Amino acid sequence: MNLPFYVPPEQLMKDRAEYARKGIARGKSIAAVAYADGILLLAENPSGTLHKIGEVYDRIAFAGVGKYTEFEALRVAGIRHADLKGYAYARSDVTAKGLANAYAQVLGQIFTQEVKPYEVEIMVAEVGRESGGDLLFRVTYDGTLFAEDHFSAIGGQEEQLTTFLQEHFRPGAPLPEALGWAIGAFQAANDRTFAPEDWEAAVVDRTLGRRTFRRLRAEEFLPA
Numbered sequence: 001m002n003l004p005f006y007v008p009p010e011q012l013m014k015d016r017a018e019y020a021r022k023g024i025a026r027g028k029s030i031a032a033v034a035y036a037d038g039i040l041l042l043a044e045n046p047s048g049t050l051h052k053i054g055e056v057y058d059r060i061a062f063a064g065v066g067k068y069t070e071f072e073a074l075r076v077a078g079i080r081h082a083d084l085k086g087y088a089y090a091r092s093d094v095t096a097k098g099l100a101n102a103y104a105q106v107l108g109q110i111f112t113q114e115v116k117p118y119e120v121e122i123m124v125a126e127v128g129r130e131s132g133g134d135l136l137f138r139v140t141y142d143g144t145l146f147a148e149d150h151f152s153a154i155g156g157q158e159e160q161l162t163t164f165l166q167e168h169f170r171p172g173a174p175l176p177e178a179l180g181w182a183i184g185a186f187q188a189a190n191d192r193t194f195a196p197e198d199w200e201a202a203v204v205d206r207t208l209g210r211r212t213f214r215r216l217r218a219e220e221f222l223p224a
Contacts, residue, residue: 010086015064016117020141022064023119028052029155030123031185032063032148033165034134035178038127038205038212042182045200055203055213057082059127061204065155066120066141074103074122097124100137100145108143117141121154127212131172151187160189175203183221196221 007015030043030052032093036041043052052071053063056078064071075194081102082094103122111117118141126135138147151169153161164185173181179201187193201216 016181019089020117020119024121025156027065027155029153029157029161030063030065031161031182032123032125032136032154032181033151035175036172037207038203039134040178040182040203042201043197044186046198053098053200054183058091058210059204059212060096061125061213062174063123064120070118071120095187096124096135096137100139103139103141104145107139109143123154125204127206161185164188
């Protein structure tokens with residue numbers, strides 16, 4: 001009789017984590033920066049059809065790096081979760097915190113129980129009705145949940161991006177200035193200049209009304 005193959009649990013978790021991190025590192029990073037009227041999300045993404053940033057609900061945006069099919073499935077599941085909760089209770093009951101917690105539970109369960117972990121990291125951003133009420137959450141491949149202040153980054157260049165933003169960020173800046181910081185972070189991390197068509201960017205902006213999500217146009221990346 002053949003004995004079953006045995007792997008210590010700690011080694012199994014280590015191997016899964018390494019597998020997920022390698023997959024995420026192959027993707028392009030995303031940075032988020034708070035500005036006076038909301039939160040900016042910026043990604044290096046020359047594709048005009050495969051979006052890494054999207055709307056989830058009235059005041060909530062989603063961003064994902066890693067394997068596209070996996071984080072897109074999470075985004076769609078988040079939309080369904082938000083729609084059902086908003087319908088059953090009230091639209092104001094749908095929050096980024098609740099959505100991020102749901103994502104953390106799903107990713108944690110997949111990481112510990114499924115054969116292959118998801119190769120993704122995600123961000124959930126919610127713009128408050130007033131300045132100071134913005135929320136930004138980051139969820140890693142194993143379901144670890146982080147609440148971020150003012151700025152965040154996910155993906156392979158996370159450390160370089162957050163270091164640059166930490167040095168340049170100041171509260172209450174207008175959108176063009178926040179966009180300049182985010183672009184500068186990517187250029188410093190990659191040691192090159194990007195063209196306007198290389199970017200995908202969106203904002204959740206409290207001045208836009210109930211639907212706060214807006215994609216930035218290519219001309220908004222050009223110097224004033």
